[in-house]
Amino acid sequence: MNGKISRQGRQVLAVLSEQRIHLTAEEIVRRLPDVGQATVYRSLEQLERMGQIRKLNLGQRSAYYEYARENHMHFVCERCRQVIDVACDVTGVAREAGALFGHRVDRVGVTAGGLCAACIAQEKKEQQ
Ligand SMILES: [Zn+2]
Ligand SMILES: [Zn+2]
Structure with a gap:
């Protein structure tokens, strides 16, 4: 796996790092209308593996993502x-x-x- 963040990955990262927010994958998809859903999901997985973001299971229906702080x-x-x-x-x-x-x-x-x-x-x- 290469360590480079794709352009779409950077867009996903920007959404999460802008503010102190916790968003579900669906909410991130909605905020990035020009990035496809599959690409957002793939970017989230990649960013999580790279340690740029964290996936949170807070006992709710969907997992939340946040910028690693x-x-x-x-x-x-x-x-x-x-x-x-x-x-x-x-x-x-x-x-x-x-x-x-x-x-x-x-x-x-x-x-x-x-x-x-x-x-x-x-x-x-x-x-x-
Ligand atoms: Zn409340
Ligand atoms: Zn948090």
Whole structure:
């Protein structure tokens, strides 16, 4: 496999790196109307293998993709399904725990669930 990112791959990467966003493959396809769906999926796979992006399985129907950034955990709102980054580095702890048992930790993912601030406000309004 070559290490060069294709033109379409760069477009996919640009969508994800622009903002701190988490998008499903379908959402990325919708944002890149002139790149075919199969090409977007292929680019996502390639970029993930290259470590440029991360694929997140947050217990939802589709996986989310994000630009590979410093360690953080994810907070998923159970009402609006918004995925929010929370700065938090638990990599060291996980590595140490892994090393203790002879494992090699390559990926660490922490997901918290609950209600986002906007949804709490919305719920309060509905209860009135
Ligand atoms: Zn919410
Ligand atoms: Zn994230």
